Amino acid sequence: MAETVLAAVRTAPGTTELREFARPSIDADSALMRVEVAGICGTDVKMYAKPPFTDPVIMGHENIGVLADAGPKFLERHGLEVGDRIFVEHYVACYRCDWCHLGEYRHCEKTDWRTNPDARRYGYTSSEHPGTLWGGFSQFMYLPWNAVIHRVPTNVSAELAGIVTPLSNGIEWALIAAGIGYDAKVLIQGPGQQGLSQVVACSQAGASKIIVTGTTRDRARLELAEELGADVTVDVLTDDPLGKIMEATNGVGVDYVLDCTAGAGTAPVLLGIDALKRREGTMLIQGELAAFPDFPIKKLTEKAITIKSARGHSYRACELALRQLASHRFPLEKLSTHTFGLDQVDRAIRAVGGEVEQDVIHVSLLPWEGQA
Structure with missing residues (x-):
C-alpha cells in the first residue's frame, strides 16, 4: 500500500x-x-x-x-x-x-x-x-x-451500493417517519433521488396509489418514477396538479404528502395541504422554507393535518436499504x-x-x- x-x-x-x-x-x-x-x-x-x-x-x-x-x-x-x-x-x-x-x-x-x-x-x-x-x-x-x-x-456491487444513502433516507422518511403502509394513497413531490427512493419504499410497503409531481425538465425522472412503481405522474407546469391528483383519488385526496422539493418555495406545501384528504392526513417536509408569511394554519387545523419533518436516516433504515438493494x-x-x-x-x-x-x-x- x-x-x-x-x-x-x-x-x-x-x-x-x-x-x-x-x-x-x-x-x-x-x-x-x-x-x-x-x-x-x-x-x-x-x-x-x-x-x-x-x-x-x-x-x-x-x-x-x-x-x-x-x-x-x-x-x-x-x-x-x-x-x-x-x-x-x-x-x-x-x-x-x-x-x-x-x-x-x-x-x-x-x-x-x-x-x-x-x-x-x-x-x-x-x-x-x-x-x-x-x-x-x-x-x-x-x-x-x-x-x-x-x-x-x-x-450488491459497489456502484449499486452507492445509492444506499438516498434509499435509506427514502425509507426513513416514508416508512418510519411518515408511517406509510398498506393501501395508503401518497403524493411524492419532487422526482430527485430522494423522491424516487420514496417511490420504491412506498411501493414496497403496499401503497395503493403513488402520485409523483415534477416539472417539464423532470420528464426522464418522471418516466423512471413510473418504472419504479408510481401510478400517476404530474407535470406541475403543464397539468392542473390538484385536479389530476383528485382525479386519481376519485375526489378524496391523498393520505400522505412527502415533499422533496427543497428550494422550490411554498407552492408545493400549499398544493400538499390542498391534496390531503379532508381529515387527518400527514405531510412530511424536508428542506428549508426561508419565509412563509401566509401559511394557511386555519385550513391545516380544519383538516387535522399532521406535519412532520425529515432529516437523515437511522441505522435500521440503512439496513433495510441494503436488503432492498440485495433483493x-x-x-x-x-x-x-x-x-x-x-x-x-x-x-x-x-x-x-x-x-x-x-x-x-x-x-x-x-x-x-x-x-x-
Missing part, C-alpha cells in the same frame, strides 16, 4: 484542489477503507458553495469501499474482515448517549458540527484533524473505532446516472446542482478512476 493518499480538498467556496496526504497510521482499534464510490447529493452543493468554516475539507459523506487495513480490536468490534465491502455512515457516533443506543446517530450531539466544533462527521470535518481522511473524495478514508459501519451484501426487485441501478473521477469533483458537484450535464439523478465519484 502506498505511503501517500490522493484526495480532493475543498479549499474555498466553489474551489477544490488535489492534494497528497500521508497515509494515516492504523492502531489496534482503527482502520483504513479503500473508497470505491462516494455519492454526491444536494447538501454537498450547498456546502461547496457556502462552506460553514474555512478549514480544508475532504468532502464526501455517502461512502462505499473495501476494508483495506484494520487493527484486531477494530475487526472484532465490528465483526468484519479485511477485504469486506462496507457502507460507512457519515455520523461518527459517541456510542454513549441514548440516541446512539437507539441507532439514531443523526441525533447524537457529538456528531453535530453546528454545535460541537470537535465533531467528527465524514464530508464535514477538517482534514487538519487527526486521521486526516475524513471524507470520501479520497482514495482512502480513515475509520476510528466509533465509525458506524454496515456490511454490504455480497450480491434486486426494482431497477435501482437506473438512479445512478453519472460518474466522475477524483480530478472532476468540481464538475460532479455542479452536475448535482444543475449547472452542467442533463438528466442527472444520482452522481457517483469514483476516486480510483484513471488512477493506478
Whole structure:
C-alpha cells in the first residue's frame, strides 16, 4: 500500500484542489477503507458553495469501499474482515448517549458540527484533524473505532451500493417517519433521488396509489418514477396538479404528502395541504422554507393535518436499504446516472446542482478512476 493518499480538498467556496496526504497510521482499534464510490447529493452543493468554516475539507459523506487495513480490536468490534465491502455512515457516533443506543446517530450531539466544533462527521470535518481522511473524495478514508459501519451484501456491487444513502433516507422518511403502509394513497413531490427512493419504499410497503409531481425538465425522472412503481405522474407546469391528483383519488385526496422539493418555495406545501384528504392526513417536509408569511394554519387545523419533518436516516433504515438493494426487485441501478473521477469533483458537484450535464439523478465519484 502506498505511503501517500490522493484526495480532493475543498479549499474555498466553489474551489477544490488535489492534494497528497500521508497515509494515516492504523492502531489496534482503527482502520483504513479503500473508497470505491462516494455519492454526491444536494447538501454537498450547498456546502461547496457556502462552506460553514474555512478549514480544508475532504468532502464526501455517502461512502462505499473495501476494508483495506484494520487493527484486531477494530475487526472484532465490528465483526468484519479485511477485504469486506462496507457502507460507512457519515455520523461518527459517541456510542454513549441514548440516541446512539437507539441507532439514531443523526441525533447524537457529538456528531453535530453546528454545535460541537470537535465533531467528527465524514464530508464535514477538517482534514487538519487527526486521521486526516475524513471524507470520501479520497482514495482512502480513515475509520476510528466509533465509525458506524454496515456490511454490504455480497450480491450488491459497489456502484449499486452507492445509492444506499438516498434509499435509506427514502425509507426513513416514508416508512418510519411518515408511517406509510398498506393501501395508503401518497403524493411524492419532487422526482430527485430522494423522491424516487420514496417511490420504491412506498411501493414496497403496499401503497395503493403513488402520485409523483415534477416539472417539464423532470420528464426522464418522471418516466423512471413510473418504472419504479408510481401510478400517476404530474407535470406541475403543464397539468392542473390538484385536479389530476383528485382525479386519481376519485375526489378524496391523498393520505400522505412527502415533499422533496427543497428550494422550490411554498407552492408545493400549499398544493400538499390542498391534496390531503379532508381529515387527518400527514405531510412530511424536508428542506428549508426561508419565509412563509401566509401559511394557511386555519385550513391545516380544519383538516387535522399532521406535519412532520425529515432529516437523515437511522441505522435500521440503512439496513433495510441494503436488503432492498440485495433483493434486486426494482431497477435501482437506473438512479445512478453519472460518474466522475477524483480530478472532476468540481464538475460532479455542479452536475448535482444543475449547472452542467442533463438528466442527472444520482452522481457517483469514483476516486480510483484513471488512477493506478
